[in-house]
Amino acid sequence: MKFGGSSLASAERIREVAEIICSFPEHYPCIVLSAMGKTTNLLLQAGQEALRVAPGAVPSLAPLRTIRELHRRTAAELGMGSREDIESLLSEMQQLLVGISIMQELTARAQDSLVSFGERLSTRLFASYLRSQGVATRQHDAFSIGMTTTDDFQNADVLYAETLPALKAALARPPGAPRAIPIITGFLGRGINTGAITTLGRGGSDLTATVLGAALGVEEVQVWKDVDGVLTSDPRIVKEARPVPMLTFDEATELAFFGATVLHPSAMQPAMQVSSLDVRVKNSYNRKAAGTLISRDRDMTDVLMTSIVLKTDVTLMDIVSTRMLGQFGFLAQVFDVFRDNQISVDVVATSEISVSLTLDQSKIWERDLIEEEIQSLMSAFGDFAKVSCTHNVSIISLICNVAKTSSILERVFRVLGRESVNVKMMSQGASKTNISLIVADAEGRTVVQALHDEFF
Known part of the structure; x- marks a missing residue:
């Protein structure tokens, strides 16, 4: 406990x-x-x-x-x-x-x-x-x-x-x-x-x-917090947010990485190594609340949307090859730059000659040196790519059943159209639990509230 x-x-x-x-x-x-x-x-x-x-x-x-x-x-x-x-x-x-x-x-x-x-x-x-x-x-x-x-x-x-x-x-x-x-x-x-x-x-x-x-081979780890479990969204943004009864380790990890503050992003790693270990999030101020049970698997048959997370103050970087199509090694060169600068990226969307990705500046840079450090990073791409940056964007992460992508995205874009919001980038790939949308910071909270209204 x-x-x-x-x-x-x-x-x-x-x-x-x-x-x-x-x-x-x-x-x-x-x-x-x-x-x-x-x-x-x-x-x-x-x-x-x-x-x-x-x-x-x-x-x-x-x-x-x-x-x-x-x-x-x-x-x-x-x-x-x-x-x-x-x-x-x-x-x-x-x-x-x-x-x-x-x-x-x-x-x-x-x-x-x-x-x-x-x-x-x-x-x-x-x-x-x-x-x-x-x-x-x-x-x-x-x-x-x-x-x-x-x-x-x-x-x-x-x-x-x-x-x-x-x-x-x-x-x-x-x-x-x-x-x-x-x-x-x-x-x-x-x-x-x-x-x-x-x-x-x-x-x-x-x-x-x-x-x-x-290490001890217990059946359950209870993490006691000051909320009733992992919620459908940040209650500071969505007053109607409510507890999610069950999550998988993959869902909980994605939630933590993309801004949900209930659990440490790496906390699921040990549980994943032990087949019998579950994690339960409970509220020490409200003992009778059921909380959220996090386990290796759960029945996803009736699951559409699990939780909607907002991560603000992100930088979007667009990197386009200056060479012709068919240039193998372009992606390797791009990610070599991030490796050499010891910078990790959050969300990535790629084509043969371009890469769009997001950087969480709160993790990487000194607050008063962000612009200088970004200019230094951009110059590292030298003559093999053109780079542009957009500051003050937000990642909206939809922790959902990606097997039902068509139904989810149909409703998501209907909401975005109604709110007159344009998506700057979208990523859905290796993760089977997360679809990420990039929008302007000024629109982030409005979109999260509108999407929560739609799905919950």
Whole structure:
């Protein structure tokens, strides 16, 4: 069972989560926790502010004070008073910030160490509370029990061959030993070569939970959020959005990659490797909601549209060969440019002499350098292609039953015609679950609402 930051935002929420865990007496769950509330954001803010102040001013930084007060107040409200393990971590965190201030440098490695304090604090606090309620627990830092990753700080990949057997061995209960619920840090791992703390990217606690599920051979991983499951669209855009009862792993992965924030994009990978593992999204604020069950397969007979996702602020790039038809190697040259610049693309449409594709600038570029970096990228195509860019476009991803494409697209284009919206690009190919439409940013929300009205 994994619980996110909003589920752990206060003493009241922690009591509720403890109650949820204890309401499954027939199971002995393994628990993965995120940092409390907005702690990760506060730690990132503290790191930036430490670069701008003298070392002596670090203890009084506002974000650091907020983190200290939150954890001390929560411990007191849970009836635990001052906790030596919490105070020790708070002191270590402050020392790291002082070091950042002295060095006037915040490396990716140091930032991963800094943000790790959120999960390390929340798991110790929660494990202590459960013990105070008579529930046997053991707190574990994931990086200490075998969660092994690449050394790509801030967005490391899990190394499954090393990780799965190590986690299984670390969490196995010796015969006759007393049972204790494992409380494990989400989001964190250890770099295979550096031995340093790494992080799995934003939302990486979901991935921690499914990795543990695969390692332990459990039947179900429950990801507890603050919504009633995966929804038919973003409720901030479509007020009538409602939970989707069932999804496949492929559908859930496409949803996550194209903007749905309920699950980490890589969280389905471990589940796909284990035939018997399902993932269920539940709401910690509304326990009685059925949630969304995500599994390997589902009956698609009556499924037309599953969910509609909007991804805004995207750049569309059109690349046209300057040579004649029949030029083999054109696509290879195009994608060599993206490989050399370490840029991935979202959506692609191709012909023999042209390629249209989208780039998510929020993932790739510094906000104040986007134009310069795009010009540099365009010049890399040299004399073998002409390149043009269109900024401020949106990807509308239709997670649907692609076997019924004709029926779906007939209705989609009827809606687009009614709304007087022109599609700049469309992609439907290798994915059997996703049709992507590119429209102007200014039209994106209107189109999503209109399509939701049509299909739901």
